[in-house]
Every structure is written in C-alpha cells, then in structure tokens.
Amino acid sequence: MRAAVLHETGQDKLEVLDDVEAVGFGPGKVRLRIRATGLCHSDLSAMNGVLPQPAPFVPGHEGAGEVLDVGDGVTGLSAGDRVLVCWLPACGACASCKRGQTHLCLAGFMNAGTPNFKRPGGDVFGFAGTGTFTEEVVVGANCAVAIPDDVPFEIAALIGCGVTTGLGAAINTAQVEAGSSVAVIGCGGVGISAIQGARVQGAAQIVAVDPVASRREAALRFGATEAVSPDEFGDAKQRITAGEGFDYVFEVVGKSVTARTAYENTRRGGTLCVVGAGAMDDNFEVNMFELFFDEKRILPSMYGGGDVLRSYERAIALWRAGRIDLESMITHRVRLDGINDALDQMRTGESLRTCIEL
Numbered sequence: 578m579r580a581a582v583l584h585e586t587g588q589d590k591l592e593v594l595d596d597v598e599a600v601g602f603g604p605g606k607v608r609l610r611i612r613a614t615g616l617c618h619s620d621l622s623a624m625n626g627v628l629p630q631p632a633p634f635v636p637g638h639e640g641a642g643e644v645l646d647v648g649d650g651v652t653g654l655s656a657g658d659r660v661l662v663c664w665l666p667a668c669g670a671c672a673s674c675k676r677g678q679t680h681l682c683l684a685g686f687m688n689a690g691t692p693n694f695k696r697p698g699g700d701v702f703g704f705a706g707t708g709t710f711t712e713e714v715v716v717g718a719n720c721a722v723a724i725p726d727d728v729p730f731e732i733a734a735l736i737g738c739g740v741t742t743g744l745g746a747a748i749n750t751a752q753v754e755a756g757s758s759v760a761v762i763g764c765g766g767v768g769i770s771a772i773q774g775a776r777v778q779g780a781a782q783i784v785a786v787d788p789v790a791s792r793r794e795a796a797l798r799f800g801a802t803e804a805v806s807p808d809e810f811g812d813a814k815q816r817i818t819a820g821e822g823f824d825y826v827f828e829v830v831g832k833s834v835t836a837r838t839a840y841e842n843t844r845r846g847g848t849l850c851v852v853g854a855g856a857m858d859d860n861f862e863v864n865m866f867e868l869f870f871d872e873k874r875i876l877p878s879m880y881g882g883g884d885v886l887r888s889y890e891r892a893i894a895l896w897r898a899g900r901i902d903l904e905s906m907i908t909h910r911v912r913l914d915g916i917n918d919a920l921d922q923m924r925t926g927e928s929l930r931t932c933i934e935l
C-alpha cells in the first residue's frame with residue numbers, strides 16, 4: 578500500500594512509496610483505512626528534528642477513516658466504523674487519567690518506539706505512534722475514536738489535533754472569561770482554533786498576530802476583532818488595553834522569543850497560555866522579580882488540556898451548532914502525491930490546513 582515516508586530526520590521532502598505495509602495487528606489493535614488527514618505543524622517539527630521522533634517514519638497524526646479489522650479483546654469498535662485517530666490515547670488507569678487529565682497520559686508514547694510499518698528496506702515508524710500519511714495503519718484500539726455519521730472525515734481529522742488543541746487552550750486551560758481581551762500569536766490552524774475558542778467563550782477583543790497577511794485576513798473571518806503584524810502588536814496593546822496588556826495571550830508558535838513577547842504583552846495578573854510545541858534546547862526566561870511581582874499566570878496547554886474525548890465531543894457539538902467553522906479552515910486539498918507541495922504551503926504560511934484525501 579501507499580504511504581509517504583521521511584527517510585532521515587532533517588530532510589524536507591517525503592517520498593510516496595507503494596511498498597509499505599502496516600504492521601502490528603493483533604489483540605487490542607485495530608486496522609484503519611485512512612480517508613482524510615490534515616497536515617499539522619508538528620509534522621514539520623518532527624521532520625526537522627525539533628520534536629523527537631525515530632526515523633524513517635510516516636508523518637501525520639491528524640487523521641480519520643474507517644475500521645477495517647479489530648483484534649481480539651477490542652470492544653466497542655467493529656469493521657466499518659468511522660473513527661478519528663487520537664495520537665494521545667488515554668490508558669484509563671494511570672494517575673493522570675484518573676484525575677481527568679487524559680492529555681497527560683503517557684501510555685500512548687510507549688507505542689512511539691514500536692514501528693507501525695515495514696517495507697523491503699526495513700522497519701518504518703509512525704509519527705507519535707500513529708502515522709496517517711498512509712492508506713492503512715494499525716493502532717491501539719484506544720487511538721481509534723468513533724465519530725457520528727454526520728461528521729465528514731476531513732472535519733474529524735482536524736478535530737484529531739489542531740482544533741482540539743486550539744479550542745481546548747481557550748476553553749479548558751485558559752478558561753477565557755466573557756468580556757475579556759485576548760491576543761493570539763501565530764494564526765495557523767491551531768491559532769485559528771484558539772481564536773474560535775476565545776470567541777465561543779465571549780471574549781470582547783481578540784487580536785490576531787501573524788507576519789503572514791493571508792493568515793491575518795483569515796483570522797478576521799474566524800472571529801478576530803483585529804489582526805496585526807508582529808511589529809504592530811505593541812500599538813494594538815496601547816490602543817486596546819491602554820498599555821496594561823491583554824487579559825490572555827496565547828503563544829501558538831512554540832518559540833521562546835514569541836513566548837517572551839506574549840509574556841510582555843500579558844497584563845499583570847493576566848494569563849499567558851503556551852500552546853506551541855517547541856524545542857528542548859530553546860529556553861524561556863522569566864526573572865524571579867517579575868515572576869513574583871507581576872503575578873502573570875503561565876499556563877502551558879498540551880493537546881487542549883483536560884479530558885481528550887470530552888474535548889472531541891465538545892468540538893463536534895460546537896461545529897454542529899454552527900458556533901465554530903471548521904470547513905473554512907481547510908484551505909488546500911491534495912492527494913498523497915501532492916504532499917510535498919502541501920508541506921511547502923505550510924512552511925510559507927500559505928495554508929491554514931491542507932486536507933490530504935486518501
């Protein structure tokens with residue numbers, strides 16, 4: 578079957594191969610036929626080595642499709658079911674899961690060191706233990722979450738990562754208050770989802786900050802009340818908050834420099850919510866005086882915080898009610914052969930989300 582493979586970390590092109598086999602099927606596992614997968618910035622970060630990931634590997638972790646086969650002991654799923662791929666599955670038994678913080682469950686990461694694929698040349702890993710730039714993949718049953726019939730695969734795929742991450746940051750982690758002022762730094766798919774989350778929560782002002790003009794225009798369509806380039810951000814802060822700083826600033830880039838900008842533009846006592854996935858050698862600095870004196874709350878948010886399955890259900894409910902727009906987030910569509918063009922569109926900021934149809 579066909580899959581897009583990165584041979585070595587640091588390469589910027591994937592090779593679409595037709596000699597890849599999905600492996601690992603057995604008790605507790607399901608075999609999926611992927612139908613749609615989104616391209617998330619974390620796929621690029623795994624390719625260039627910012628996020629740890631053994632190679633060669635099949636990127637992709639934002640996917641949806643149908644169950645082809647279920648292994649022994651799998652309950653609640655059967656062949657033909659429509660599912661989205663959860664790249665951070667909850668074991669249900671660890672201390673984090675018992676607290677309702679299933680996004681902190683580490684059980685899923687244990688799968689990341691086991692190859693999901695093989696080809697005549699040897700083993701091939703799947704990104705984050707999944708790997709969705711492929712026609713088929715075998716995953717643990719808790720990585721396959723059934724979706725209602727009215728949710729298209731491409732919408733389900735987005736909910737599998739970007740939408741859940743951005744919405745959850747605003748709703749679960751920061752708990753944006755009605756009437757507040759919000760700034761979102763970085764307006765790709767996750768940033769746009771954070772903007773939509775802030776709007777759902779009733780924020781009065783939502784300032785989108787992004788160097789790319791097309792993303793600023795998009796942000797306005799999704800609920801930002803204004804959109805500025807990074808060098809206009811200081812003026813916006815003066816104008817909107819009388820220089821005090823925003824009640825909430827979301828950092829959706831994953832770099833210490835933008836996190837520091839976000840910190841400085843958060844008001845005293847306000848909330849900096851760090852959503853971007855950054856590198857292990859990129860350190861964010863705050864001095865001990867400002868940390869104490871300014872009492873800014875620094876809240877990291879991984880995969881939207883909170884209970885992952887509940888976040889999926891909430892995203893579906895908001896989408897169904899027309900309170901969030903997920904269709905318009907898909908700005909590009911390609912087949913698997915067009916994957917390298919899609920990667921380039923993401924690198925330049927041209928796309929919000931590319932849907933790869935399989």
Ligand SMILES: [Zn+2]
Binds near residue numbers: 667668671673674684
């Ligand atoms: Zn767990």
Ligand SMILES: [Zn+2]
Binds near residue numbers: 617
């Ligand atoms: Zn992602």
